[in-house]
Amino acid sequence: MSETPTTMQAVVMHAPEDYRLENRDVPTPAPDELLIKVEAVGVCASDLKAYAGAAKFWGDENRERWVEPGITPGHEITGEIVSGTAEALAHHEVALGDRIVVEQIVPCEECMYCRRGWYWMCDPHDMFGFKHYDGGMAEYMIVPALARAHKISPEIPPHHAAFAEPLSCSLHAVERAGIQFEDVVVIAGAGPIGLGAIIGAAHKTPRMVIALDFDEHKLELARKCGADLTLNPSKVDIYEEIRGLTGGYGADVYIECTxxxxxxxxxxxxxxxxxxxxxxxxxxxxxxxxxxxxxxxKELDVRGAHLGPYTWPAAIKIIESGVLPLEEICTHQFGLKDVQKALDTVADSAGASVKVSLLPGT
Structure with missing residues (x-):
């Protein structure tokens, strides 16, 4: 490992639609913290909404904003451990030089939700790149003791490794669906979350996985991820098609990812x-x-899904296995200086992007 510099570049949020690339000191880890050199950070729709100044609850302008001024955004993070005490390394069960991915949330471990094992719903809800903890749109980043870190192979490209975050979210949505062998599962949207839900649902071996999207290229990716059938609502009557496949009854499961x-x-x-x-x-x-x-x-079960609790090992295993067409999913990579281009690419719903990432070292 090369010597860690004293200064770095980092994206800093000053106000809605005011993200600036600045020179900052490389943070010094406390005895129970790790320092990573960020190799890749994904950019997702929630980053875009935070950039636009979204409040925690849409339609209520009195609510606090998602992102604190002065914070570095980015929560789909992978990087190499470059500094840490023996205590910090042992706590996370890692070694210097390991590549890790970190979960989005930094749970307090003290609230009712954390005490009951529901850490992803932690009441303070501190998350990398949103509140309290600087995220991955920087060359270096602190991983605190309360964070949840997972080792991932250094053999795969960094922007593929960072896909562990959206994939873990998708797998949690699949777990919430309680998929059975005889189910017909419909997944709306073949973006990053939808594609992850497709491969997760396919791994549950239901009777059929159906993907819906208006983009034919994304439907092709959906087939590569395990969809048995893809339907474009602009070209076919999806209600008629799905009723025809189910004896007129309808789908058993619907996962909304659009x-x-x-x-x-x-x-x-x-x-x-x-x-x-x-x-x-x-x-x-x-x-x-x-x-x-x-x-x-219909007496439906309606279930929410948030973050990716307990699904990170499975997401990492899928990525390391090579079964996902990540070269086609991870379509756009930018350097930190092009953060605005990255955000604009995510915002361009008519564009060809699927997963957009920043590579701080480029």
């Missing part, structure tokens, strides 16, 4: 009675649906 309000009502209508709806997306706009479909009409 973040578009129309996909919510779509899912409720595609499901059979007693079906299971899983919502992963964060919405820019309020969503309105006929709730009588959920209750009086």
């Amino acid at each position: 973040g578009h309000p129309s996909a919510v009502g779509q899912g409720l209508n595609l499901l059979r009675k007693l079906g299971r709806y899983v919502e992963y997306s964060v919405f820019k706009e309020n969503v309105s649906v006929d709730w009588s479909i959920i209750s009086d009409d």
